[in-house]
Amino acid sequence: MNTFFLTNTPLFHGISENEISELLSCLGAKERKFKKDEIVFRAGSSISEIGLVESGSVNIVVNFYWGNSHIFGHIGKGQIFAENYAAIPGKELLCDVVACEETEVLFLSMRNMLTTCPRGCAFHTRIIQNMLRISAQKNLNLSSRMMHTASKSLRERLLSYLSEQALEHGSSHFTIPFDRQQLADYLAVDRSAMSNELSKMQKDGLITYHKNEFTLNGST
């Protein structure tokens, strides 16, 4: 088991390599390999272990009643998955988790993570903090996106997003981390329509932009 690799994952962030070795036994760590298209977790089951992708990647797949399915998320190397279900005892998964290539997964017991281990090891505290931080961060990301996609008009979505970016950067001039296609996907709009709207907004004097550099023009 590659403990060094784990030091760079969000879950084990701030925990040293030998501390991790110790911690892994606390958490009842189990490793397992999956072939492409093999199912890691199945919808309907309830779990108490989270998964951590050591190599390869997995997809979060939602199956609809009428047979069609939709890939809702993609979890890459170092990321964890199913933690939301593992944190709610008895909760049944509403989606499948499927290996989308040759993938190694590390399973960790959420129960053990959340009960102070008998040895009272110090890193335990740290991993709980990390866990909650990851969860909180996901919440904020989802909330933000939800807020931006709430408005029906394309312009309002852009204004909402740009407004938040300005706030986050603490300046009306900033660079966004998306190209046009990615931004369009994020806001759930059509790329060309968005490009069009952006240039209209520039004509209207609301914003100025060049590539990924944006400046918001206040009414002042």
Add this chain to the structure above:
Amino acid sequence: MNTFFLTNTPLFHGISENEISELLSCLGAKERKFKKDEIVFRAGSSISEIGLVESGSVNIVVNFYWGNSHIFGHIGKGQIFAENYAAIPGKELLCDVVACEETEVLFLSMRNMLTTCPRGCAFHTRIIQNMLRISAQKNLNLSSRMMHTASKSLRERLLSYLSEQALEHGSSHFTIPFDRQQLADYLAVDRSAMSNELSKMQKDGLITYHKNEFTLNGST
């Protein structure tokens, strides 16, 4: 401080009244009253305490760059707020929290919650579990809604939602917890357009419904 009331909140669920009294001092609990429209947390500040509404309610308000603002959420009695920011040290709030009436808030230190207290009290574990469960549940709720509002067509949104409901109820016949207006808001569509689409879907033989009772008709 009304500790009995706290036993019925999600955060203190499963913890007895006298255990709570003990826990509150661990968590550096502080109580404060707010008048209507008074600001509880201000955008830009970074916090380490979560808030719990003891009476009244608060709004989550997002301020846009161009001056307009938008109420993004409403937190009622017994619910907690700002926990996502408190869980990420140094993270700055992107929204204001404003009392929308005469409101009493209980502040609890997230730092203390996440470090095993020197006395090693047992309820500590429980509150951490509750905290993570709340966070996980919010994540699942947001994810679901995000998934349903992702599709652009009204019909697909409905199919996505109904599909999930069927899965959650473990049956193709179920009752939804929304009336039409609420469902429309949840899916971010127009109510009348949705009503129209629902009856079309019934004509097409996809579903059968009466009021809030739905039945999904499989291709079989």
Add this chain to the structure above:
DNA sequence: GCCCTTTCGTTGTTGCAACAACATACTCGT
């Protein structure tokens, strides 16, 4: 019984944004 309110379904109109198709950069390897 009555009125009043709320909820739900229906229709027609209209506006916005998706879509397609193309033009114009920009990037990169050779």
Add this chain to the structure above:
DNA sequence: ACGAGTATGTTGTTGCAACAACGAAAGGGC
């Protein structure tokens, strides 16, 4: 410098869903 490939901006068309307005049905109070 050149062409291939990608990213972005522009234009017109069209379809879908928001919107407004209305009617029917279902409670709820007196």
